[in-house]
Amino acid sequence: MNNHFYGQSFLKELDFSAKELNYLIDFAIHLKALKQQHIPHPYLQGKNIALLFEKTSTRTRSSFTVAANDLGANPEFLGKNDIQLGNKESVADTAKVLGSMYDGIEFRGFKQKDVETLAQESGVPVWNGLTDDWHPTQMIADFMTLKEVYGHLQGLTLTYVGDGRNNMANSILVTSAILGVNFKLGAPQHLQPAPTVISQAQALAQTSGAQITITDDPLTAVKDSDALYTDIWISMGETVDPAERIQALLPYQINQDLLNATGKDSTIVMHCLPAYHDKETTIGKQLAEEFGVSELEITNEVFLGQHSHVFQEAENRMHSIKAIMAATLGDLFIPEEFF
Structure with a gap:
């Protein structure tokens, strides 16, 4: 496996370098182009993805679902009434169970501690779809949008x-x-x-x-x-x-x-x-x-x-989430020397 990101979770921006975030932004732009040209890109063929939602969602849920399907993965939505996360079963126990059945887990909820525990205990990549502290998948979409508009990021x-x-x-x-x-x-x-x-x-x-x-x-x-x-x-x-x-x-x-x-x-x-x-x-x-x-x-x-780019930005949630999932769970060639 020659993939710098493989097996990593995506929990908060502070965990990543400028080179790593820029790679994900550029990869998202690439995957958007493939989608527009109807070129298949099933990097996660046969993988199973759990989508955990304590909070309701339009863009995050739709983005993870469509991105998983485009990548060849099987997404399963688990809402707050479907699982016992922290209620009748601890987050750590839930993480171990889900990690034994799924290849990756998305979490959208309240506590940053919960998404960190899921990542620590599940043994599979965990992606933060939003917590009270951070919204990292949104950032890849946002800075992707800025790069599409201006062609660069540094100095904006x-x-x-x-x-x-x-x-x-x-x-x-x-x-x-x-x-x-x-x-x-x-x-x-x-x-x-x-x-x-x-x-x-x-x-x-x-x-x-x-x-x-x-x-x-x-x-x-x-x-x-800008x-x-x-x-x-x-x-x-x-x-x-x-x-x-x-x-x-x-x-x-x-x-x-x-x-x-x-x-x-x-502007x-x-x-x-x-x-x-x-x-x-x-x-x-x-x-x-x-x-x-x-x-x-x-x-x-x-x-x-x-001047508004809000709907371009909203669409980019899907492409950026696809890049994050593919990079951390896919069999990609990303040489370590790149970083």
Whole structure:
């Protein structure tokens, strides 16, 4: 087996070097091209994949399912009502059972500790589809999208505005630092990343040359940015006062004025979805009626505008997840010297 990644789990971005992450991004772009040309790529023929979901999902579940099928693998969805993960059976015991039957395991849930235990105890590659701390598969898709648009990553400036304490902010911060992408975050001080995450990113930036700026001024945050990124303001399972959160974050809404404040005509807009950009959802309608806001973290005008790459980014979830699964479980030729 000559595969640098074979047997590795994909739990958080901090576990990987710039070369490794760049390889996965480029491999995802390659697999996307194969898919578009209808060229089969069954690198995981005959493998069985368990998809563990404590949290509901559209893109992650669809991406792992389609990616597994394209790779020739057999995916099996196991929702929170299908297994006893941590309820009637410990995570460690579940890991051992699933590891004896499946060749790889995806986990989307709450605790980072749970996905780490699955990887430690199962003996097979485990892929983090999202935890409260990190969202690493999203990062390969996001930086893949940036590379498709700009042709390179090093030296770009990416700004995240909104809730800076969630898994998305953590992941974008450290991934930018690893890859040499200048990163700016605009958020109120009480919603800025934890000091430990900032210090980890700053240490990584020393090597990559990335510049990191954390500010509570949205205009400072977006100036000269090549991409603006946001996420929903209240994360899944989070208990907060919606009125207070909305009031605090309205100045960080990606609207036309904030987009113009970048000073660049070429700035793209990104969002990991779902987005509250209109009243066409139950929650969006409820928030609009209760708080008098029809749009939250991003306006409909910008979301559907020419600068938006959110649906390209969403499609790229599948191609990037396919790259991660194929690299860590497939019989690929990836010489160690490459890294």
